[in-house]
Amino acid sequence: MTRRKRGTLTPQENLSMNNRSISRAPRFPVTRLALLISLNSLCLISPFIQADDDVPTSATAPASDNSAAMTLGTVSVIGQGETRQVQRVTQKDVKAYSAGTSPMKVLQRLPGVNFQSGDPLGREEGSQRISLRGFDMHHLGYTLDGVTLGNMSFGNFNGLSITRAIIAENIASSEVAPGIGSLGTASNSDLGGTIQFTSSNPDKEFGARLSQTLGSYDTSRTFMRVDTGEYNGLSAYVSGEKYDADAWKGHNNPQKSDAVNAKVNYNFGDNRVSFFHSTSSHDEANLPNMSKSIIQRLGYNWSYYTPDWTRAVNAANGIYSGGVTSANDATYNASSLRDDELDILNGNFSLTDDLVLDATAYHHHDSGRGNSYYPFVYTSGSTTVPSNSIRSTKYGIDRTGFQSSLTYYLGQHEIQGGFWIQSNKNDISRYLFDTTNATPQNHIVKTDGLPLAATVLDQSYNDLTRQFYLRDTYTLLDDRLKLEFGAKNTVTTSTAEGKGGGYASGSLQARDRFLPQVGATYKLDEDDEVFTSYSENMAAFPSGGYSPFFTTQSAVDAQNGFKDLKPETSKTVELGVRRSTKLYSASAAIYNTKFDNRLVAITNCTGIVICQNGVANVGSVTSRGLELSFGLTPNENWRWSNSMSYNHSTYDDDYASGGNTVHVKGKTVVDTPKLMYSSNLDWNWEHWNAGLQGSYISKRYYTYTNDSSVSGYWLANANLGYDFGKLGALKDTTLSLNMVNLFDKRYISTLNTDASAATDPAGNLQILQVGTPRSAFVTLGVKL
Template identity: 35%
Template sequence: MDMRSAFLRVALSVTTALSVGFSPVVLAAGTHRTGTPHADRHPRHTLPVPQKHHASGPYVSRDAETVAVVARHPPRGAVETVSQKMLAEAPAGTNPMKVMAQLPGITFQSGDGQGLDTWSTQVFMHGFQQQEIGMTLDGMPLGEMTYRNYNGLNPIMAISSENVARIDVSQSAGAESMAASNNLGGGLSYVSMTPSDKMGGTVAAGFGSYSTYHTFLRFESGKLNSSGTKFFTSYMRNDSGMWKGYGEQFMQQVNAKLVQPIGHDSSISAFFDWSDLHQNTYPDISPQIISRVGYGLSSYENGRNSGYIAAVNAANGIYPGKVGTLDDPTDAAYYDGSTNTVDTFGGIKADLRLAERLTWNTTAYGHGERNQTSWATPYFPSPTGSPVSELMKEPEIRRFGIVSALHYDIARNHIGAGVWYENNSYMSPMNAYAQPAVVNGVVQGKVHDPLTQWRDPFAQIFNQNYNTNTFTAFVQDTYNVLPNLALHFGFKSLLSTTNVGDGYLNQEYYGAGAAVTSGESLTVAKPFLPHISADWHFLQDHELYFDISENARTYAESGYKLSNSPFAVSQTAYDDTKSSIRPETAWTYAIGYRYTGKLLAATVYAYRTNYNNRLQQITEGPVVNPISAVSNVGGVTMNGVDAGLTLTPFRGFALTNSVSYNHGVYDQNLVSGATVYATKGQQVVNYPRFMYKGRVSYEWRGMTAYADGSYTGTRNYSYTGDVRSPGYWLTNVGIQYSFGNMKRYSRSLGAIKNLTVAFNGSNLTNKRYVSTMGQNGNPADIASGALTDQSMQIGAPRMFFGSVRADF
């Protein structure tokens, strides 16, 4: 089969611009053998694809290698692909999720321009937040994407953006084969780049507003011997100043990947990641802070003793400027907030062809993380006499697991079955560290730098240990009824048990009589979570599909009052709610139509989700030690539709528009104690009902240019909807030029195979807007503190970026 035929055969499996949903296309036999060197060697029972030019756009990669690897994945519902080409058009070092947010139905929020601030990062897909979206890298589970992750790591800390080959985005209830226990709202499957057959490398440097610098180096070994052994190793460094206040956000990372082919149809590969992240964090704000003080309120830290003295004065009731006009001026700003995280992650994978139609894929992986996240508090004085101390959460993760699956092709059936097991040990201590006293306006000693290692705490505040064993199994079959009609059926079984060890809670901080949940365990057992779908290609350019699936989420884990974990409450609160706590589950029904023509591409994707037993953290009261409960808020019903249109009137030009509508509302009123909150019929918090996204792009020879604009609608901040964040527009532009092989310009530059320069601008209108919401939980209504509750982040202002990249 020649390259043109192979390309056209999989063309419809690539999402056109703004198409939402990739139905289970019947793939060539063996194409599900991810990583196998010759996976397309024996094609049979493939869907016919029209032999004609297809529309291009921001979601269609023209790179033949990128398109080819898309077809190596089994059918798994509504899937779109974000290619390396799309990632490369963003500013250097940008979080791939920020690029992914160009897709309909997805929002990405962050307080910084590159999307790397882990405290403020927030992702939603069709009403589901990031903790309810499964994530993997080369099949290895990344766990829940949360700040202070308890069972995994943020994808940016697992792989550098330049090493991501693609992201497969499943916006239905997620594939049954995914190694995840939280993919209620879909899944993100990161795939790392394969080492090159030829020796070479990449050197890239980026720069931008607010002292942003990015460096990336990658060495490719090429084939080292006749068996085809090859590897790459890379180093990434990203350093950026804060756009408001004082501080920096620094990250460095090492990746390596080794591939050892075995014969023509099998291989063994290994992936390694080490990341080191040190970030000052932007302070949380409230609606009242925005209205009375403004968007620019920052921490007191300014790199000098005067910043610490201002924080001490605030703790003593002396507030600067307009801060004193707030109802809660003490909590308006603290001295500092920081994140220090080191991860080591990796695994070994075997892709083995046991027979002509039988393959076996197995991955063993491990992960360790050490974390220090801090903030200065005016409520727990230091033994030095200072009213300010540093509270430090110091969680650690130790987990290991194995993912294994068999795939067998017989007649018109493509059958798969597999298992995933993981043991995760999570420790969540919290300690207090001393800061120096201030006497007569003079600091008595050295103020501790929050981005360095902290040692010798003067008090233990909290500690709790968790141990979780998770097991899943799946069976699936895709049946080719006709060459252009495929039916898919599969199911997953889930069993997970979390044991909570004896905990410690400092009553001097939390109050007398408080007792943490200890010696408890919860089990989630779901033996049958089905997934059914069908895909029909009819006429020449038309496709119709549907997808139905159920999924479940295991219980979260975290420190006291930090999340919607049923363990993150007092023993009394746990005893009161444990009889009503049930695992969250979701049924999603989706149907879609797609037209792919030469001059235009159009798509409509409609879905309904019944989300049951939704667990929410309800906060009430002051920032320090608020009343926090985890409640079953009942069901959520979401009905939504995405529609997109891409026009390609001439070669290289694409004009894309999409709209997304999500009517996601609570089915019942929220009851907390004796209080009933009128949440029934209210839009779910933090996610807009309406979104619009538009993009115009043009490619000519080595140049690529784009401009995009997006509108994010009103979002509920409180559960009752009496406090909302207004909608906003954002506009971005970018242009890059690839010079190609530099030998054409000078023989002395012949070693440079390609040189690319790029320039990007974000938030061109310098819009001030609320980005992330609910990072500290959401208030119930105004009466319970919605105007003063500090659980918002401000989006980054206008920023510009440039980069130079050379490939050797």
């Protein structure tokens, strides 16, 4: 391994400096500055460290491995040189999707990735789901510039979605590691792999970009970005997005969002300090969950009663019409509101020729509500609330963290140690507001000015995470063999405090002092290599609506305070081969994962009825599979990329619920297709570009006993674009057309497995989302 000297960069860092001026600012006393930033950041988190006496004295933790932006045109998309299975999305891949598409949806073309949503651009968070190798979204790790985004759940308690964290055009790279993520990843949920996003750097020249998208369902999206250019090492950009559309079904149910991003970079000598800021506001009409029975009786396009208030009132009183048979079949209207602010301060410093420090401090604040009309009469004690009140679930997140790594280059060794500390204070509460004298809300549902009728629940959580790691990368045999070995120590303490509604208080701790990770890659020749890796991981106990404490105190006491509850863990081994030539690239990987102590929610009611759900340890899950990818580039005009995944994930044990044994041993894990295939053909010639994308997902079960499933399906998308080049004062002008669901296929997309049940014999389990019909979007983009 070639030792990194002062003034040199790692391959990824070198690619990230594409926007950096060659000129350098005068050198500063970098060691002092680095230590100053570290000390200031530590001052911010010192109260969190002192809050728990069990903080280990040894230090090691998550490095910002991907804190620098990457230009993927020259980075291997199949993870060449990695000891783990790694796949990356290129800028050419992104062009196949309409502007404003969720960055998560773009990942669906990679092997092992199952992404689902109920809207054409994948933005509506209530219907958004992603899984890797049979692990659902709650058991994956997500980062932006190395900073954790939590587990991206809809009722999030520890982060935010990537769509709210950053505007899509400001993402420089996306990387998926199904199965085994980097040892230094800042995540306490990455049992089944990691998804890492990197923000783009400011351009080195002054300029502006503007794009306008119009399309189906009254979609209008505007994006703008202005770059200052680089002056004496200082550069910055500010950008904004305004998105306005209607849900594809229902009565003019709006889905709106506004976002602002800003980033500042300062490069001096061989060092960099950067600051990223994001603020976003999302107001979305939710797409309703459906059941097989609802789809059969009421049709694919069934939605809310809006604007027919009389029908909603009649249904709440048991007077049904038009195929409706239950008050559960629909509510009058429902919306989600989220406001977020995210700040990330990062510094990367060459302390000596062989010693590099990377340090990041961050803060995230979220305020959110989920508002839905409630078609039932609510009674609790002496309190009675009439039907068609508004059920409002309030979410709050206030989290601060610090992470740092120190890398030492010693001969053939790259030794790295790091740590991550985060304090996450989050709360969840639910209220009912009386609408007796109010006008029905036909668009975004809010509770402003409505009288509070009942407090259903009120609970707060305080989660403290500390993670330390140490890793050595050893290169030998003239750089043909690379060995990686290391381990991490992680502990998360989650403390719940019940404040209303009889909800529970208590504390759980997930701790493991030694979680090893080892891997190797060997270059057979200039084009071919083999790799293998092994990793152990542990997840923290979730908070909020996913916590074991999200129930009554009496239920917790009956379980002895969950003192015997064990944290979820995974052990993964994988083996693969890669080949990369100018004509084509290919990879194949096989894997085996043992997922122990899997916790699942036990649904005690259907639809939107207010009730407490339970939690069960269903034992272990075994996942085995094969992932293939193949990309062919016969010339500069054509590119054909393919991926195929086979997964066999089964429950290893039966579990007990309500005094009964539920027989699930040997059954397939819910929402886990055995076969997935994606094929993408891209063409460009002079000013033209076009693409055709096809994908297949096989049958998926949505009950634990596998008595109910949804059919597999094929989907096709297409894109066509023209680049006008320079037009007058405009540096570049582009026009693109994107088609989603080209052949207007009807299919079941999202399965809300958070509310799965053992069986669904009558087809009444409301956890299904139907896919969007054919949609079209046109985008005009200019550069100034």
